[in-house]
Amino acid sequence: MFRKVLYELLNFVLPNSCISCGEPIDPHEKFVCPKCFQALEKYEDTHPWKDEYIESGVITNSMSAFWFREGTAIQSLMHAMKYQKMKSVGKMFGRELGRQAAEFNGVAFDYIVPVPLHKAKYRDRTYNQSEYIAKGIHEVIGGEAIADGIIRTRYTGTQTRLNKAERKVNVSDAFKVNGKYPEKFAGKNIIVVDDVITTGATILECASALKKSGAGMIWVCSAAYAELKQAD
Numbered sequence: 669m670f671r672k673v674l675y676e677l678l679n680f681v682l683p684n685s686c687i688s689c690g691e692p693i694d695p696h697e698k699f700v701c702p703k704c705f706q707a708l709e710k711y712e713d714t715h716p717w718k719d720e721y722i723e724s725g726v727i728t729n730s731m732s733a734f735w736f737r738e739g740t741a742i743q744s745l746m747h748a749m750k751y752q753k754m755k756s757v758g759k760m761f762g763r764e765l766g767r768q769a770a771e772f773n774g775v776a777f778d779y780i781v782p783v784p785l786h787k788a789k790y791r792d793r794t795y796n797q798s799e800y801i802a803k804g805i806h807e808v809i810g811g812e813a814i815a816d817g818i819i820r821t822r823y824t825g826t827q828t829r830l831n832k833a834e835r836k837v838n839v840s841d842a843f844k845v846n847g848k849y850p851e852k853f854a855g856k857n858i859i860v861v862d863d864v865i866t867t868g869a870t871i872l873e874c875a876s877a878l879k880k881s882g883a884g885m886i887w888v889c890s891a892a893y894a895e896l897k898q899a900d
């Protein structure tokens with residue numbers, strides 16, 4: 669009761685509006701109106717690198733929930749999730765991924781592990797958005813979300829200006845399984861999750877680290893997939 673009153677009072681003081689179109693929304697929607705959510709473009713394609721990594725035994729599957737398109741609602745949502753502490757946006761993306769994963773009948777996952785931020789970035793931002801995506805997946809398909817399952821061994825900088833080959837070199841051996849978990853992960857089915865993936869270099873490097881340490885089946889999943897912009 670008290671919570672409800674407080675919630676409505678807060679909503680009166682700080683009215684909710686859709687972060688994409690700005691229209692007022694039901695307080696329970698929290699951040700995006702149903703119309704804008706419906707308009708997000710689902711990613712139903714196959715990642716261009718998927719088959720190669722399935723054949724080499726690193727992953728069993730890869731998925732993204734939505735296309736990343738500049739100037740559309742997905743960009744506002746990503747921004748809110750990464751920089752405005754709107755962690756529930758991450759959970760919303762995660763639940764969508766969870767629903768997609770649940771369509772593969774009979775596949776059960778033991779753990780959901782986010783791609784880690786570098787320590788310095790984590791200090792600045794105070795949270796890892798992908799951890800909340802992992803929690804959203806957990807809400808739908810179960811398994812245990814483990815925030816520190818993978819750790820970065822070095823800073824890799826932004827990949828934005830690098831091409832596919834350079835990205836791969838840039839993240840090579842930049843991740844390892846947290847020393848607490850190799851036994852826990854051995855032979856287990858694990859989802860690795862990130863916010864946006866493009867060439868998959870980072871998330872596939874995480875998957876490789878898990879595989880090398882003895883994990884079972886690995887899926888790599890992201891909230892959104894962005895095409896690589898071909899810089900000269």
Ligand SMILES: [Zn+2]
Nearest residue numbers: 686689701704
């Ligand atoms: Zn809207």
